[in-house]
Amino acid sequence: MNPILSLLGRRLLTAWLLGSSLAAWAADAMPSPQDSPALARMAHSGRIRVGYIPTPGTFAFQDAQGQTVGYSIDICRRVIDNLRQRLGRPDLTPEFLPIKASDRIPMLKSGAIDLECGGNTNTMARQKDVDFSHTFFNTGLRLLARKTLRINRVNDLARKRVAVTGGTTAEERFKKMQMEVGVQVVVVASDAEGLSALEDGTVDAYAQDDVLLYGLMATSRLKDLLAVTGPFMTVEPYAFMLPKDDRLLREVVDRTLLDLMRSGELLSIYRKWFDGERLRIPMSIYMKENIRFPNKYGIP
Structure with missing residues (x-):
């Protein structure tokens, strides 16, 4: 075979393969509504609508400057950083929406919010309507x-x-x-x-x-x-609440949480909000076990 033609053939093959890979990456980076309605909305609008139940001083609330802050909001912002990379949209902007507890599931099902980042107890009954992330806090x-x-x-x-x-x-x-x-x-x-x-x-x-x-x-x-x-009357595993069966969004959220657990950053976020001058709540054995063995156990 002519060496020039052979070289040209290899280059054409490489170009074709590279083009196919880039096309696949682009298709994966811009999910269709069928693949992920939530990610498709974010990619189109450039914003993510985050619901949360206000919990003053702890998981999600507005500070004196009007900024939405808290333990679960800090984690949520890490999720948003990863979503920016996943979608190729560094301009993805969060819109934090304080909501009532009774509204969170209907709003997720209707698409009014893309994610619920407050303190949500993972229950088997709720799992029929929504998905949950890995547990990131335990209480009762x-x-x-x-x-x-x-x-x-x-x-x-x-x-x-x-x-x-x-x-x-x-x-x-x-x-x-x-x-x-x-x-x-x-x-x-x-x-x-x-x-x-x-x-x-x-x-x-x-x-x-x-x-x-x-x-x-x-x-x-x-x-x-x-x-x-009073005594503890329940066990409450907290997790983010996600739209049902939105696999691509769930994967980003879960990967973020697992990375925070493995790197030790979740411990730092916990100490910032729960084990400092204002609050002194040492991490429970249940919380430590959740970090060692990440899970999505829902309570009956």
């Missing part, structure tokens, strides 16, 4: 009350008025306890409303995951009179 349901209220066991709540936020696992648990021990359940719209009801004496206690209660107590005008009390 307890009570915020005045120090004068002694709650050592569930039966101590008989005839007590307890506020819960609608659409949460706390509401589900206390609706059952309403029949079991005679607790009076008061449904509120948010953590802030629950704290206000406790401060005003409208309720005897506010039920929520203990880490959120510590954050609320730190912001209360009556913080020296309040305490997080």
Whole structure:
């Protein structure tokens, strides 16, 4: 064979293969709505709509400058950095939207938000409608009350008025306890409303995951009179909530979390928000195990 023709053939083959690879990469980098409705929206609009339930001082909230910050928001921003690379859109801009707990699943299903980055408990019932990331925090349901209220066991709540936020696992648990021990359940719209009801004496206690209660107590005008009390009544594995069956988005989120766990950066983010001067909540053994053995276990 003519060596010139042979060289030309190799170059043409290389060019063809390179072109095919670039075309495949471009097709992969710009997913179609069938592959990933969420990523397709982001690629088209240049923005990502991130929902979160406001949890003052902890997972997701607005600071004094009006910026959305918090433990889960720090993690979410790492996800957004990886999405920028995945989509080839360094200009991808987050739009953080405070929402109610009862709205997060309907908004994900309708495409009104692309991701929920607050503190969401992974439950088997919710898994029917949405997907979850790897667990990034563990907590459990307890009570915020005045120090004068002694709650050592569930039966101590008989005839007590307890506020819960609608659409949460706390509401589900206390609706059952309403029949079991005679607790009076008061449904509120948010953590802030629950704290206000406790401060005003409208309720005897506010039920929520203990880490959120510590954050609320730190912001209360009556913080020296309040305490997080009572036994753990649930186990709550927190994860990001994602649109159902959006594999490409789920892969980016999960890879981000696994990288943070393996590098040790997740420990630094935890200490920043939960083990410093304002809050002193040492990392639990359950949280440490989640980092060692990443999982997506949902509770019944």
